[in-house]
Amino acid sequence: MAATAVLAVLAALTVLLAGCGRPGTPPPKGPQPSALPSYRVESGDAVTGSPTLDAARSRGHLVVGVKEDQPYLGQKNPATGEYSGFDIEIAKMLAADLGFGPDRIEFRTIASANRETALQNGQVDYYVGTYTINDNRKKLVGFAGPYFLAGQSLLVRKNDDRIHGPEDLDGKKVCSAAGSTPYQRIQKQYPQARLIGYDTYSACVDNLITGQVDAVTTDNTILMGYAAKVPEELKVVGPPFSQEPYGIGTPKDDTVLRGALNDALARHEENGDWQQAYDATLGLSGVPAPAPPPIDRY
DSSP: OHHHHHHHHHHHHHHHHHHHHOTTTTOOOOOOGGGGOOOOOOOOTOOOOOOHHHHHHHHSEEEEEEEEEEETTTOOOTTTTTTEEEEHHHHHHHHTTTTTTTGGGEEEEEEGGGHHHHHHSSSOSEEOOBOOOOOOHHTTTTEEEEEEEOEEEEEETTTTOOSGGGGGGOOOOOEEEEEEEHHHHHHHHHHHHEEOOOOOOOOHHHHHHTTSSEEEEEEEEHHHHHHHHTTEEEEEEESSSSOOOEEEEEEETOHHHHHHHHHHHHHHHHHTTHHHHHHHTTGGSSSSOOOOOEEEOO
């Protein structure tokens, strides 16, 4: 793909990531609907004793918190308002087991800083959006899963064979979001890298395409989304060098809902839906699906 064409794709992506799509913006490239699995909608009647599900049944639909600015994970089409990506598919397959088809799901964009509040106040029934499980968050909300084990990784140009992991970054220009955890990890653990910070990852990727930096670093899932946008130009290299278990956020005290989500996740991992959803979304980056991590039924 010509550099000008690649930059045009990234320019549209930058608008999306800023969350301010304008009229006339071309819809972003996304997963092909024909490749996505369909999920059998169960009755859901066997799940009783969940105040969250009782409220959802009364209103007639689920409200699921998601991201809208992460390619092939949780991405909102500014032209149609539709959401797509791996996290969206996880949300759909779990909803189906609870008795809610796709026409009975309302996706609601919730910023990272507001996730706990949204779950505590009942703004969403559960949350699926690169939500790392950790002990501090468990004090405030519950978690089903994890459904994916992410980690910090590296994005490089497709024809660059010099970088295979963080040990190859000495003297290389490495870009990340200024002040972010990935930025700080490179700064502390790999001080010989020539670290560059921008406000957005899209700016980093733009500079990677044009050869102004040698690598971009953040969670591998986010990097895989960028690679899937322009697979002729970009690739994710090396194994992750941190651990970020992504979970489904729930109201803290609704153990019935958490258990039902864990059961649903296990079924869809076993029947192949998880794999098919990955292949149709994040798998477009060229990175094979890892094995799903063990579910933590705490």
